[in-house]
Amino acid sequence: MNRLFLATLSLLSVSTAAIAQEAGEAASIDQAISDAIAPIVNPIVNTIFYSVPLFGADVPLIVGWLIVAATIFTFYFGFIQFRGFKHSIELVRGDYFDPKDSGEVTPFQALATALSGTVGLGNIAGVGVAVYLGGPGATFWMILAGLMGMASKFTECILGVRYRNEYPDGTVSGGPMYYLSKGLSEDGKAGLGKFLAIFFSICCVAGSFGGGNMFQANQSFAQVSNIIPFFQGKGWLFGIILAAVVAVVIIGGIKSIARVTEKIVPFMAILYVGSALLIILLNIGHVPEAISAIFAGAFAPTAVAGGAVGALIQGFKRAAFSNEAGIGSASIAHSAVQTRHPVTEGYVALLEPFIDTVVICTMTSLVITITGAWVPDSGVTGIDLTAKAFETNFSGFGYVLAIAALLFAFSTMISWSYYGLKAWTYMFGEGQAKEILFKIIFCIFIVIGSSMSLGPVIDFSDAMIFAMAIANIIGLYMLMPKVKVLLADYHERLRSGEIKKVV
Amino acid sequence: MSDIIIVGYDGTASAKRAVQHAAGISKASGGTVHLVHVLEWSPYSFLTPEELSERHKRREQELARATAIVQPVVDDLKSKGVNATCEVRHGHAGELLCEIANDKKARAIVIGRTGSTSIAARLMGSLALTLVQAAPVPVTVVP
Numbered sequence: 001m002n003r004l005f006l007a008t009l010s011l012l013s014v015s016t017a018a019i020a021q022e023a024g025e026a027a028s029i030d031q032a033i034s035d036a037i038a039p040i041v042n043p044i045v046n047t048i049f050y051s052v053p054l055f056g057a058d059v060p061l062i063v064g065w066l067i068v069a070a071t072i073f074t075f076y077f078g079f080i081q082f083r084g085f086k087h088s089i090e091l092v093r094g095d096y097f098d099p100k101d102s103g104e105v106t107p108f109q110a111l112a113t114a115l116s117g118t119v120g121l122g123n124i125a126g127v128g129v130a131v132y133l134g135g136p137g138a139t140f141w142m143i144l145a146g147l148m149g150m151a152s153k154f155t156e157c158i159l160g161v162r163y164r165n166e167y168p169d170g171t172v173s174g175g176p177m178y179y180l181s182k183g184l185s186e187d188g189k190a191g192l193g194k195f196l197a198i199f200f201s202i203c204c205v206a207g208s209f210g211g212g213n214m215f216q217a218n219q220s221f222a223q224v225s226n227i228i229p230f231f232q233g234k235g236w237l238f239g240i241i242l243a244a245v246v247a248v249v250i251i252g253g254i255k256s257i258a259r260v261t262e263k264i265v266p267f268m269a270i271l272y273v274g275s276a277l278l279i280i281l282l283n284i285g286h287v288p289e290a291i292s293a294i295f296a297g298a299f300a301p302t303a304v305a306g307g308a309v310g311a312l313i314q315g316f317k318r319a320a321f322s323n324e325a326g327i328g329s330a331s332i333a334h335s336a337v338q339t340r341h342p343v344t345e346g347y348v349a350l351l352e353p354f355i356d357t358v359v360i361c362t363m364t365s366l367v368i369t370i371t372g373a374w375v376p377d378s379g380v381t382g383i384d385l386t387a388k389a390f391e392t393n394f395s396g397f398g399y400v401l402a403i404a405a406l407l408f409a410f411s412t413m414i415s416w417s418y419y420g421l422k423a424w425t426y427m428f429g430e431g432q433a434k435e436i437l438f439k440i441i442f443c444i445f446i447v448i449g450s451s452m453s454l455g456p457v458i459d460f461s462d463a464m465i466f467a468m469a470i471a472n473i474i475g476l477y478m479l480m481p482k483v484k485v486l487l488a489d490y491h492e493r494l495r496s497g498e499i500k501k502v503v
Numbered sequence: 504m505s506d507i508i509i510v511g512y513d514g515t516a517s518a519k520r521a522v523q524h525a526a527g528i529s530k531a532s533g534g535t536v537h538l539v540h541v542l543e544w545s546p547y548s549f550l551t552p553e554e555l556s557e558r559h560k561r562r563e564q565e566l567a568r569a570t571a572i573v574q575p576v577v578d579d580l581k582s583k584g585v586n587a588t589c590e591v592r593h594g595h596a597g598e599l600l601c602e603i604a605n606d607k608k609a610r611a612i613v614i615g616r617t618g619s620t621s622i623a624a625r626l627m628g629s630l631a632l633t634l635v636q637a638a639p640v641p642v643t644v645v646p
Contacts, residue, residue, distance in 0.1 A: 097546070099602075102544060103544050103562040104562055105558045105559075108546060109548070109549070113549065113550055113555050116549070117552070171560050333552045338558075338559065415552055418553050
């Protein structure tokens with residue numbers, strides 16, 4: 001394993017050095033990487049974010065795609081996210097977990113792992129981007145999208161468990177690629193199912209390089225280089241260090257590092273939300289003002305490009321990017337859970353967009369709005385805007401934010417390396433060499449991500465993540481009657497007492 | 504009251520002495536020795552997605568390994584004319600031993616002493632201390 005790790009490192013440094021050489025001495029290494037990537041990335045981004053003008057603003061069709069889906073699932077399952085909320089809490093608390101199954105993955109663990117994949121820089125930096133471009137009004141639409149997204153997550157996680165593969169050795173593989181292919185072949189649409197599964201897998205691999213990786217590396221570098229001036233302009237160096245640590249975990253199999261961060265991440269999340277709450281309390285006088293700004297901005301903004309629709313689009317976009325509802329990624333993590341019935345996992349999963357978007361993202365945007373850190377067209381966006389907002393009350397919070405950003409980024413990368421790997425092995429089959437190859441490419445993208453300026457990176461990561469939703473949601477529409485049958489069956493078992501509380 | 508003695512068994516020398524102690528009592532009274540092997544496990548620990556997908560496999564392996572430790576002891580006791588049963592469980596040792604003692608309406612719990620005087624044991628609290636505080640039945644700690 002050590003040798004493999006060294007090989008990766010040398011491969012990384014060789015590739016970086018090669019790009020550096022091409023660039024010559026005049027341009028910086030970072031600029032060279034940006035220039036090399038932009039021509040490849042831009043056409044992809046333009047295709048996926050094909051926009052139509054609506055009320056004077058450009059509406060990317062894909063954002064509408066996600067929101068329409070979330071709305072349809074919300075109605076189709078009769079506002080399950082509100083009706084089932086209490087049941088979700090009971091399931092996560094372990095009220096229905098049979099003690100005889102102790103040692104298996106509990107609903108709490110599945111939720112925590114999936115959350116560590118979604119609670120990432122989207123919650124810190126993504127919200128900064130949304131508020132910068134969409135104004136405070138974006139917050140309103142973000143919360144709405146988060147609430148609706150709970151129904152999408154519910155649907156996809158039930159299917160993930162229902163159609164997972166359980167191998168004789170006891171390992172499980174699940175996720176959209178399995179329910180698309182297996183679920184649709186039940187209806188005699190095996191060809192379409194296979195096509196959607198492959199399409200999803202390609203996008204998932206690309207998404208794991210984009211939003212699950214480059215965006216994370218890029219924004220944590222932005223914050224770290226702000227407080228450690230040594231790194232300024234040395235994105236590639238930061239990238240190589242980060243890639244080395246990730247390589248140790250995912251290639252070297254040193255799980256202890258991942259385990260340490262997995263323990264710190266919840267702590268950082270609490271610290272982050274706690275600080276946000278404290279700032280809100282300290283500025284309690286400004287809260288009514290902020291809330292009215294959020295509502296006013298949501299329906300009739302002044303200083304925002306695209307008006308109310310601009311705020312709506314930014315809010316929807318960032319919410320979808322942050323909680324990944326309808327994208328299909330969380331379904332991969334959730335399908336490993338031990339459960340008597342697939343529906344329990346849907347109930348557990350619907351808490352994810354709630355915690356991620358309705359709680360954590362809202363905290364960030366409230367802090368930005370309340371502290372008045374948002375200045376339209378100032379150029380202060382992303383994580384810089386969030387940092388500026390937090391620092392108005394706690395000078396030195398930038399350091400905490402940098403550590404939080406790094407840890408969030410790291411845990412998100414670990415999760416996405418797994419999601420990407422699962423899609424990769426679905427397409428190419430399992431095998432040591434194939435898996436190592438994927439992991440090496442993943443690490444190279446960390447270096448690329450931290451070397452690029454924000455624009456191309458964020459666009460590319462958005463594009464790839466959203467592209468996953470195209471195949472996933474088509475499948476969800478076709479499979480949702482099956483989910484409804486499962487749901488009825490589950491409630492029948494609850495009523496009959498076949499599934500009951502253990503305490 | 505049923506005549507069951509619960510023994511916390513982890514294969515160490517002191518645990519073996521605990522088994523001998525319990526076997527002596529049970530043989531005299533015609534009762535049963537119930538060996539419990541606990542695999543420390545928290546339902547709230549954090550796992551990476553990869554660990555999540557392998558959890559079921561790992562659990563089976565852990566159970567098989569633990570059974571391989573406990574089963575020979577049960578067989579040995581039976582050959583000596585002592586009624587013996589066993590179970591392997593994941594969880595917190597103190598909580599589980601108390602719970603099993605309750606469920607089986609056991610007459611006593613016997614465990615071996617770890618002999619640890621380290622700071623860690625003092626801070627974290629040993630199994631013996633937990634049981635003495637919380638067990639529903641008398642607890643014997645065998646040195």
